Amino acid sequence: MSKEIIVVFTAKSIKRILSEGGSAAWRLDRNHARRCSYVVCTRNAHTVWGDGTEEHQSAFLIGKIRDVVPCRPTPENYESEKNRFLIQFSQYARIDVPHYWKGDRNPIKYTSLDDLGIDVDDLKWEDLAELVEEGEEAGEIAPPKKPVVGALTMAEAKRGLALTFNVSADAIEITIRG
Numbered sequence: 544m545s546k547e548i549i550v551v552f553t554a555k556s557i558k559r560i561l562s563e564g565g566s567a568a569w570r571l572d573r574n575h576a577r578r579c580s581y582v583v584c585t586r587n588a589h590t591v592w593g594d595g596t597e598e599h600q601s602a603f604l605i606g607k608i609r610d611v612v613p614c615r616p617t618p619e620n621y622e623s624e625k626n627r628f629l630i631q632f633s634q635y636a637r638i639d640v641p642h643y644w645k646g647d648r649n650p651i652k653y654t655s656l657d658d659l660g661i662d663v664d665d666l667k668w669e670d671l672a673e674l675v676e677e678g679e680e681a682g683e684i685a686p687p688k689k690p691v692v693g694a695l696t697m698a699e700a701k702r703g704l705a706l707t708f709n710v711s712a713d714a715i716e717i718t719i720r721g
Contacts, residue, residue: 548581548659549630550602550643552650554593557604557637560584561671565606565631568614569651573628573709576611582630583659585644602643602659605666606632613706636666 551566560566566582584606588599597603609631638661656663695703697717705712 546580546656547578547653548583548656549576549579549608550583550585550652550654551630552585552587552644552647554587554590554595555584556594556596559594560604561632561635563629564671565609565629567629568627569630570627571611571651573611575653576628576630577608579608579653581656581663582606582608582632583638583643587644587650597639598641600642600644600646602638602640605636605638605659605661605663606630606671607634607668609633613709615703615706632671634668634670636663636668638666 549571551569553560553566555563555566566584569576582605583602584604585602586595586597586599587593588595588597595603611628611630614627614629640659640661643659698712700717701712701715704715704717708715
């Protein structure tokens with residue numbers, strides 16, 4: 544039986560992906576993505592901002608999907624980052640499949656596990672939680688960023704709640720009782 548997977552075309556390094564807790568900032572159908580079992584990261588080496596080093600179009604990392612959650616955009620990048628999602632990993636394994644990305648128009652695609660051509664049962668899976676606690680290779684990987692909560696304006700609170708509940712900020716009403 545074939546399981547559906549998500550394949551993403553990313554310029555981010557393994558270190559950055561793992562420090563973020565998964566593969567981030569994708570425009571996708573959250574409900575569809577949550578039904579997938581795995582995400583496969585493939586290398587986009589043709590960007591000026593990327594920090595990955597693998598061969599262009601190669602599949603280099605696979606993650607077991609824990610959840611798909613809204614990204615938390617920064618105030619300066621709010622418009623470009625809103626309505627984007629983080630595909631969180633529970634476990635990950637390094638892989639090396641040259642020329643896996645076939646030049647699709649969109650940077651994400653849904654396909655089957657059979658299409659990957661790798662038996663996931665043969666991979667060396669590592670828990671992301673253990674990596675965060677113990678560090679990899681003397682602490683190369685930083686723990687996932689935890690949100691820092693401080694004083695918020697009403698607009699910031701509404702934007703944050705809108706992202707959490709996947710609704711428009713205009714749909715959020717806040718009542719303060721004092």
